[in-house]
Amino acid sequence: MEGKSKEEIRKQLRAKRNQIPETDFIRKSQLIIKLLQQQEEYLAAEKIHCYVSMNGRREVNTHPLIKEMIANNKQVVVPVTNFQEQSLEHCKLESFDDLELNKWGVLEPREGEQYNLAALDLIIVPMVGGDEHAQRIGYGGGFYDRFLQDLKCPTIGLCFEQNMVSELPTESFDIPLDKIITESRIIISQQKK
Numbered sequence: 001m002e003g004k005s006k007e008e009i010r011k012q013l014r015a016k017r018n019q020i021p022e023t024d025f026i027r028k029s030q031l032i033i034k035l036l037q038q039q040e041e042y043l044a045a046e047k048i049h050c051y052v053s054m055n056g057r058r059e060v061n062t063h064p065l066i067k068e069m070i071a072n073n074k075q076v077v078v079p080v081t082n083f084q085e086q087s088l089e090h091c092k093l094e095s096f097d098d099l100e101l102n103k104w105g106v107l108e109p110r111e112g113e114q115y116n117l118a119a120l121d122l123i124i125v126p127m128v129g130g131d132e133h134a135q136r137i138g139y140g141g142g143f144y145d146r147f148l149q150d151l152k153c154p155t156i157g158l159c160f161e162q163n164m165v166s167e168l169p170t171e172s173f174d175i176p177l178d179k180i181i182t183e184s185r186i187i188i189s190q191q192k193k
């Protein structure tokens, strides 16, 4: 990936992800979630922020995880896009049925109370690609960069192994995740806070 711009890499990795067959998508997502659920950060967490996957775009499937967490009385918080402000709001999710598609095809609660982010124990982060330094690349809105910059709580990104590269180009505002989980390994940030 050396010499390529973030934009080119993003485009390539998105195209590659779209190719994952349904059966691999389901099976590999299950493996990733199983690994996630073995992590100490997950086991210790009661208040968990989690993206609601766009399964058509082959983001690692978090739907079964979210349903399970709600059933097990974890507090689940999901992002809500504020299109005007180009920022994220965050809302407690009581039931998966409260989600509706927004104009970009992301499932979000239509309304809800802003959540106190300082209380979060863990944030599960969506990715388009990742690297060996636990850096991530997303859709390019900078939403998660801005969301994560002031938070101290652990962050775990979920990514299919095929979308990992050795080194992503980084900019000053890019903050590495604490961990990236793929179906075959766990990448731990060396910069862990």
Ligand SMILES: Nc1nc2c(c(=O)[nH]1)N(C=O)[C@@H](CNc1ccc(C(=O)N[C@@H](CCC(=O)O)C(=O)O)cc1)CN2
Residues within 6 Å of the ligand: 051, 052, 053, 054, 059, 079, 080, 081, 088, 104, 106, 126, 127, 138, 139, 141, 142, 143, 144
């Ligand atoms: N599942 C999930 N939820 C998430 C994110 C995510 O990456 N995945 N986000 C992570 O930030 C936030 C939403 N960010 C998003 C950013 C861009 C697009 C998107 O579809 N963009 C179009 C172009 C849009 C336009 O400019 O009109 C595209 O990429 O095709 C979707 C969500 C919050 N929720």
Ligand SMILES: Nc1ncnc2c1ncn2[C@@H]1O[C@H](COP(=O)(O)OP(=O)(O)OP(=O)(O)O)[C@@H](O)[C@H]1O
Residues within 6 Å of the ligand: 006, 136, 137, 138, 139, 140, 141, 142, 143, 144, 145, 146, 149, 173, 174
């Ligand atoms: N901390 C920040 N403060 C201000 N602007 C930022 C910050 N982080 C990112 N941005 C802006 O957001 C743009 C996109 O960032 P980047 O390419 O890292 O997005 P991404 O991580 O792929 O997307 P996302 O976080 O939405 O999944 C940057 O070009 C920058 O202008």
